Amino acid sequence: MRKNLVVAIDGYSSCGKSTLAKALAKKLGFIYIDSGAMYRAVTLYFIRNHVNVNDPEAVDYALGHIELNFHSQDYQSHITLNGEEVSEEIRQMPVSTTVSEVSANKKVRREMVKQQQRMGKSKNIVMDGRDIGTTVFPDAPVKFFMTADPKIRAERRFKELQSKGDTTTSLEDVFENLAHRDYADTTRKESPLTRADDAIILDNTDLTEAEQLDFALDMVHQQLP
DSSP states (O other): OOSSOEEEEEEOTTSSHHHHHHHHHHHHTOEEEEHHHHHHHHHHHHHHTTOOTTOHHHHHHHHTTOOEEEEEETTEEEEEETTEEOTTGGGSHHHHTTHHHHHTOHHHHHHHHHHHHHHTSSSOEEEEESSIIIIIOTTOSEEEEEEOOHHHHHHHHHHHHHHTTOOSOOHHHHHHHHHHHHHHHHHOSSSOOOOOTTOEEEEOTTOOHHHHHHHHHHHHHHHOO
């Protein structure tokens, strides 16, 4: 198998993109890159430092003071923000309620896309996000677009939050947050969430994690040399 292969996974929030991407990377021996974590880490920095996302100068200054790095542990991708491990904090509701606004910012997106494209120049990677197959790697040989019933997505996200000790966020809060993010992601001007024409649709509403992995592996082996 040649080097510099990219498997791009796009789709709606809480569709299990990262779960599939991690498992697929492990099976293929590729490196997993969580692009969504990058936007969440930037959002966390903006929240902590009271950065006005509508102030171009403030955004430029902030982006110049953000250093993101990934490291892998037991096939799990972890992200650091200026040297601080923030993999858990970026999944909490304060970030979830703000990340769509921050990620819609043109300056933020362009900087993150540059970083993501650099990551794919020398390695075989699986990357998930919102615009991986349309903007970041439009020439990726294998692209997936994931979707699932909104109620199922909300229930999955709610259970995830509960498992991490969040006892204040209700299922209704999660459902409303996902609806808001879907609207924001699909209607933003900069790199909106859309399915690439050559992306394989993966609706996992009624699929187990094992079933969706088997499906994805079959598709990858059919597409890659």
